[in-house]
Amino acid sequence: MTSAVPGPVGADLPEPLPRYLTHLRVSRRLADRTLLLYTDALRRLAAAAAEQGLALDRVLPHHLRRLSGKLHGQGLAPRTLALQLSAWRGFYRWWGREGGVALNPVDGLRPPKAAKPLPKALPVDQAVALAAHQPDDGNPALLARDHAITELLYGSGLRVGELVSLDALPSGSAAGWIDADDATVHVLGKGRKRRTVPVGSHALKALAAWLPHRADMAAADEPALFVSNRGTRLSDAQVRSRLRALALSAGLPTSVHPHMLRHSFASHLLQSSGDLRAVQELLGHASISTTQIYTQLDFQHLAKVYDAAHPRARKKAG
Structure with a gap:
């Protein structure tokens, strides 16, 4: 039996997400804060799949495009959306190597461009x-x-x-x-x-x-x-x-x-x-x-x- 991330982080997620988070913690040695951010992104992915009655291996690019648009509409900044997509992409890439999926549904998806901050000028x-x-x-x-x-x-x-x-x-x-x-x-x-x-x-x-x-x-x-x-x-x-x-x-x-x-x-x-x-x-x-x-x-x-x-x-x- 494969262990999940210690404590509550990722323990409530469906397999194979806890295994992936364990991989990030043990093999990739991600910092605790980064691991929490990835867990939050994967929790959104799991919730969106469950809402549509989909198993994680049945998620397609248009599902994730819709989810990304929904999150953007809820006020998530482009940089935060970029992190979400990075977490989803990394998960499906890892799962593909494990033989869980044939294609990565996140490939080709890009976050909206972040607005360039205005330069600061003195009065x-x-x-x-x-x-x-x-x-x-x-x-x-x-x-x-x-x-x-x-x-x-x-x-x-x-x-x-x-x-x-x-x-x-x-x-x-x-x-x-x-x-x-x-x-x-x-x-x-x-x-x-x-x-x-x-x-x-x-x-x-x-x-x-x-x-x-x-x-x-x-x-x-x-x-x-x-x-x-x-x-x-x-x-x-x-x-x-x-x-x-x-x-x-x-x-x-x-x-x-x-x-x-x-x-x-x-x-x-x-x-x-x-x-x-x-x-x-x-x-x-x-x-x-x-x-x-x-x-x-x-x-x-x-x-x-x-x-x-x-x-x-x-x-x-x-």
Whole structure:
């Protein structure tokens, strides 16, 4: 007699489900939480088969397609449905090897696509406050560097990798550099595509304040525009860490990372200009569809303004 999963987990399920769960626990060594999730998925499968008077070896793809649609209609998220299908598929694959079924009824079934989460952007006032924030305490050189970094990330929408790749002076090997006279930054983006982005007056002023400190900090042969205390090129992780600390110092109510400033740059520019193509070019997106997500952020902003201001908008009952 084959033992089931110890305790109540899976003990109430029809055979061969307890044997399969034992296989997952003993042979596959699944973690307890994962085993519970698989048990829940298989319990749904068993209940659906029983409701239709079907033995588990008589379940067909259209039965599972109907069950998946029902679960989705009940509010199960696409990721949860993907786990359900994975548990069912694994069970029938194992049972097929055991000789219980000839075909796997889950093969070919796919969960609905999960909606891509909207990028998080700071409100305009918070983004401006962060870019302008210069703490009174701390190392003046590092404060000047961090101020220039923040102004560039928000003012030009650079990726953090593009920012740390900037060199102080243009050269044949430079991945990117800033032309202060022309108020532009030249970067090497994704797919090794070059693009030129305007640099605002606040960023240029912050860079001018940083450059004398850089001359003192940078190692003799270091070309990087932004360097660490050791005089070497600043890393992505160091920028992220410094930006988090700066946001806390500025009193922002949310954790800030470099890409959030890029999202804020795009969203705020689109709110003001409405020019999606221009935003696409400035961000260096290969496809306009990538940039279109910011139209959703823009609509969210408009909806909040409407709800707060229009006399016929939905307002919370007072």
